[in-house]
Amino acid sequence: MKTFASLIARLGASTKTNEKLDALTEYFATAGDPDKVWVIALFSGRRPKRVISSALLQLWCMEAANLPAWLFEECYHTVGDLGETIALLLPPPNLERNDTTLSSVIGTLMAVEKEEEAVKKAFVMDTWMQLDKDERFVFNKLLTGNFRIGVSQKMIVNALAKTVQLEPSVIAHRISGNWNPATTSFEALLSEKSSAADHSKPYPFYLAYAIDGEVSAIGNEDEWQAEWKWDGIRGQLIKRNHEIFVWSRGEELMTEKFPEYHALKNMLPEGLVLDGEIIPSIENKPLPFALLQTRIGRKNITGKNLREAPIAFFAYDVLEHNGNDIRGQPLSMRRILLEEIVSAVNYPVLIISPVIEFTSWSQLEQIRNGSRNMGAEGIMLKRRSSAYQVGRKVGDWWKWKVDPLVIDAVMIYAQKGHGRRSNLYTDYTFAVKDGDRLISFTKAYSGLTDKEFTQVDAFVKKNSLEKFGPVRTVKPELVFEIAFEGIAASNRHKSGVALRFPRINRWRKDKKPDEINTLDDLKKMLQTYGK
Amino acid sequence: MELIEFTDKGLYCSAGDFYIDPWAPVNKAVITHAHSDHARPGNAHYLCHTQTAPVLKLRLGDVSIQTTEWGAPVYINSAKVSLHPAGHIIGSSQVRVEHNGEVWVVSGDYKIENDGLSGAFEPVRCHVFISESTFGLPVYRWKPQQEIFADIQRWISGNRQAGKTSVVIAYSLGKAQRVLKCIAETTDRIFVHGAVWNVHQALLAAGSALPAVQRITPETNKSAFKNAVIIAPPGADGTPWMKKFNPYSVGVCSGWMQVRGNVRRGNADAGFALSDHADWEGLLAAVKETRAEKVFVTHGFQAAFSRYLNENGIRSEEVKTAYGGEEEEQEKPSASKEQEEEMTGGNI
Numbered sequence: 001m002k003t004f005a006s007l008i009a010r011l012g013a014s015t016k017t018n019e020k021l022d023a024l025t026e027y028f029a030t031a032g033d034p035d036k037v038w039v040i041a042l043f044s045g046r047r048p049k050r051v052i053s054s055a056l057l058q059l060w061c062m063e064a065a066n067l068p069a070w071l072f073e074e075c076y077h078t079v080g081d082l083g084e085t086i087a088l089l090l091p092p093p094n095l096e097r098n099d100t101t102l103s104s105v106i107g108t109l110m111a112v113e114k115e116e117e118a119v120k121k122a123f124v125m126d127t128w129m130q131l132d133k134d135e136r137f138v139f140n141k142l143l144t145g146n147f148r149i150g151v152s153q154k155m156i157v158n159a160l161a162k163t164v165q166l167e168p169s170v171i172a173h174r175i176s177g178n179w180n181p182a183t184t185s186f187e188a189l190l191s192e193k194s195s196a197a198d199h200s201k202p203y204p205f206y207l208a209y210a211i212d213g214e215v216s217a218i219g220n221e222d223e224w225q226a227e228w229k230w231d232g233i234r235g236q237l238i239k240r241n242h243e244i245f246v247w248s249r250g251e252e253l254m255t256e257k258f259p260e261y262h263a264l265k266n267m268l269p270e271g272l273v274l275d276g277e278i279i280p281s282i283e284n285k286p287l288p289f290a291l292l293q294t295r296i297g298r299k300n301i302t303g304k305n306l307r308e309a310p311i312a313f314f315a316y317d318v319l320e321h322n323g324n325d326i327r328g329q330p331l332s333m334r335r336i337l338l339e340e341i342v343s344a345v346n347y348p349v350l351i352i353s354p355v356i357e358f359t360s361w362s363q364l365e366q367i368r369n370g371s372r373n374m375g376a377e378g379i380m381l382k383r384r385s386s387a388y389q390v391g392r393k394v395g396d397w398w399k400w401k402v403d404p405l406v407i408d409a410v411m412i413y414a415q416k417g418h419g420r421r422s423n424l425y426t427d428y429t430f431a432v433k434d435g436d437r438l439i440s441f442t443k444a445y446s447g448l449t450d451k452e453f454t455q456v457d458a459f460v461k462k463n464s465l466e467k468f469g470p471v472r473t474v475k476p477e478l479v480f481e482i483a484f485e486g487i488a489a490s491n492r493h494k495s496g497v498a499l500r501f502p503r504i505n506r507w508r509k510d511k512k513p514d515e516i517n518t519l520d521d522l523k524k525m526l527q528t529y530g531k
Numbered sequence: 532m533e534l535i536e537f538t539d540k541g542l543y544c545s546a547g548d549f550y551i552d553p554w555a556p557v558n559k560a561v562i563t564h565a566h567s568d569h570a571r572p573g574n575a576h577y578l579c580h581t582q583t584a585p586v587l588k589l590r591l592g593d594v595s596i597q598t599t600e601w602g603a604p605v606y607i608n609s610a611k612v613s614l615h616p617a618g619h620i621i622g623s624s625q626v627r628v629e630h631n632g633e634v635w636v637v638s639g640d641y642k643i644e645n646d647g648l649s650g651a652f653e654p655v656r657c658h659v660f661i662s663e664s665t666f667g668l669p670v671y672r673w674k675p676q677q678e679i680f681a682d683i684q685r686w687i688s689g690n691r692q693a694g695k696t697s698v699v700i701a702y703s704l705g706k707a708q709r710v711l712k713c714i715a716e717t718t719d720r721i722f723v724h725g726a727v728w729n730v731h732q733a734l735l736a737a738g739s740a741l742p743a744v745q746r747i748t749p750e751t752n753k754s755a756f757k758n759a760v761i762i763a764p765p766g767a768d769g770t771p772w773m774k775k776f777n778p779y780s781v782g783v784c785s786g787w788m789q790v791r792g793n794v795r796r797g798n799a800d801a802g803f804a805l806s807d808h809a810d811w812e813g814l815l816a817a818v819k820e821t822r823a824e825k826v827f828v829t830h831g832f833q834a835a836f837s838r839y840l841n842e843n844g845i846r847s848e849e850v851k852t853a854y855g856g857e858e859e860e861q862e863k864p865s866a867s868k869e870q871e872e873e874m875t876g877g878n879i
Contacts, residue, residue, distance in 0.1 A: 012791060013800060067669060068842065074835045075670045079790050088670040088789065137791075422792030450796070
């Protein structure tokens with residue numbers, strides 16, 4: 001646990017990619033194999049099952065530290081992280097250390113899963129009293145949540161590539177897919193054999209950068225293929241060994257969530273991997289992302305869900321054909337193959353993402369302006385000669401999004417943030433006008449500079465009207481321009497709308513609260529863009 | 532009438548007709564220590580500890596100052612006043628006020644651990660204790676100074692191995708002198724910001740024994756900084772002034788560094804929870820040792836600390852003062868204390 005805790009401390013303290021990479025490389029060069037497997041698992045979202053609730057952890061900590069609940073709460077709001085709060089509040093360690101390697105602690109954790117509460121409590125208390133502050137912090141993180149530490153899959157892969165003799169793209173492929181860190185050895189994880197035995201294994205996704213500046217800078221029109229940029233979940237549809245698998249870009253196996261795809265099992269050819277968008281759609285037209293959200297959170301899909309938010313797969317690439325990895329072939333070839341496959345299947349759930357015909361960049365820009373009417377976020381540009389690469393690479397794939405929708409709103413509530421924003425008011429709720437009333441319609445957490453956050457924080461502290469737990473009601477005075485990607489009707493919100501990816505575009509210091517937009521303005525946007 | 536009242540100018544003792552650390556100009560001000568939120572300009576007469584006077588003069592110019600030693604009574608009208616070590620910074624004092632057999636103590640800022648520089652905190656028995664509460668939550672529990680110093684020294688030697696200059700961020704008055712001892716054990720190449728330099732000179736002139744440092748001026752050759760240690764106030768952190776130290780690593784010394792979010796927010800490469808204020812346990816111990824019947828809690832987490840005292844059988848009330856600011860006020864570079872430090876650094 002000690003080496004793992006110091007890895008986390010180093011990763012957390014650094015903002016520089018190279019330093020993080022060094023820390024990981026050193027870790028992989030020195031840590032034990034079972035620990036390495038768990039680190040790969042934890043940083044790729046495969047954390048151990050949650051066995052103990054945060055409420056219990058909080059209770060046991062209060063008991064160990066002899067503190068009342070209100071004081072614990074007060075500390076939590078200041079620290080902004082439950083695992084860290086507990087690590088800081090516990091009395092100093094007083095037990096001799098047993099085997100406290102990362103893998104053995106996780107092993108014990110999984111072993112107590114089915115035990116009764118008293119056994120779990122003994123395990124947690126015992127472990128706490130053996131560990132120092134930094135180790136307790138990572139232990140609590142294992143118990144409660146994930147490590148949001150700014151380590152990308154790419155970084156893990158590059159660090160591993162320095163310790164094992166494999167190409168980064170090969171490593172990326174092998175550590176993806178369906179493997180269990182508790183039963184997989186480091187050697188087996190990176191071996192070719194076990195990789196081949198996993199029929200569900202997806203390929204690492206190829207990701208695009210956003211176009212920054214003039215589109216013509218990327219080259220001549222005829223080198224590029226344009227498609228709509230859909231607003232769904234990026235996914236891979238895999239047919240191997242007479243089974244079908246659906247992976248999200250977040251490396252989550254989602255096959256069971258989308259029964260619509262199951263019929264494809266008997267239609268798709270064997271040894272096939274398609275890249276595309278998981279998206280609700282009726283008659284080839286995509287529906288808003290909000291409808292998809294009604295599906296993904298659920299354990300059981302009802303008939304109503306299937307009728308109201310039917311899911312399709314908009315295919316835009318083929319990565320494996322007849323069991324052969326064809327990612328190295330040029331896109332133009334893969335595209336011909338994809339069109340053949342999709343039209344042969346001829347089933348409404350599998351839709352080909354159309355290619356947009358254009359002859360000049362200015363014409364394409366015109367087309368792009370109509371993206372929202374197509375249910376798209378903008379345009380994707382892919383070089384016709386490009387291979388399907390691994391991860392985010394500059395040069396061959398670009399996303400070219402439409403400008404966001406914007407609305408001016410006033411801040412009415414504020415709450416303290418988490419992590420590096422702990423003890424600063426950085427989470428805000430905004431309202432538009434409806435006659436004399438203010439109607440809250442969205443929260444936004446990002447978009448201001450650190451300096452602006454400090455200024456708004458100072459304003460909140462001076463101008464809070466009421467306190468509801470951690471939330472402060474703030475004098476409605478500061479006006480912000482809120483940007484968002486889409487708008488949909490919602491009966492869960494007072495305003496009747498839900499926004500897609502809202503964030504603060506800028507602080508409108510030039511505007512007064514009575515100059516903000518109205519609820520009617522929002523409703524008009526809903527009619528125009530909300531379909 | 533209470534012995535000490537909370538007025539809009541500050542803590543007022545009518546029996547002696549004087550104020551303690553007033554925030555608006557008055558005739559007679561008793562000053563706990565020379566930090567700018569406690570020692571403000573514009574008062575006609577000041578009373579402070581002998582070791583506080585040099586920095587007070589540096590900050591406020593040639594003002595009328597009466598000095599006294601710890602424990603020596605001074606009679607102001609019908610009040611008996613004495614100063615007692617607060618352990619916060621050099622010369623920092625608690626103020627004991629006695630009148631008609633009733634004793635009140637104003638803590639000013641204090642810490643319990645003896646840092647070897649500021650004098651050892653002395654618990655003073657009293658009827659009413661007015662305590663600060665900057666770190667009045669149980670998440671604030673300091674490691675012993677020796678351990679933190681070892682952490683700092685390890686960090687400095689790590690930087691040296693990586694070919695980096697170590698930039699230590701510390702308040703120019705108090706923290707800077709405190710870390711100096713620890714740094715001097717690792718190197719004799721210590722450079723300081725102008726604000727730190729001014730305080731350093733004032734203390735040397737007053738007879739304090741401090742390790743030698745060099746002042747950073749626009750003329751200092753860049754190559755001199757290689758592998759050296761720099762001490763700078765928080766106001767300098769992140770400014771273009773730092774560029775000349777490249778490549779460097781920044782280590783912030785402050786109690787706020789106890790929480791990871793603050794280290795990350797400040798973009799510090801390292802944070803050391805080294806504070807000149809009492810931690811939670813320290814505040815509780817201090818309050819208990821005074822055996823006070825009533826405790827007024829000021830600047831910091833006063834609501835939480837005061838509530839906790841009440842629930843544990845010590846009568847307590849929170850009081851708003853102009854020190855530090857309100858509940859969430861943090862030691863940030865933007866704080867006025869820092870701006871003032873910056874100005875002092877430029878002017879003198």
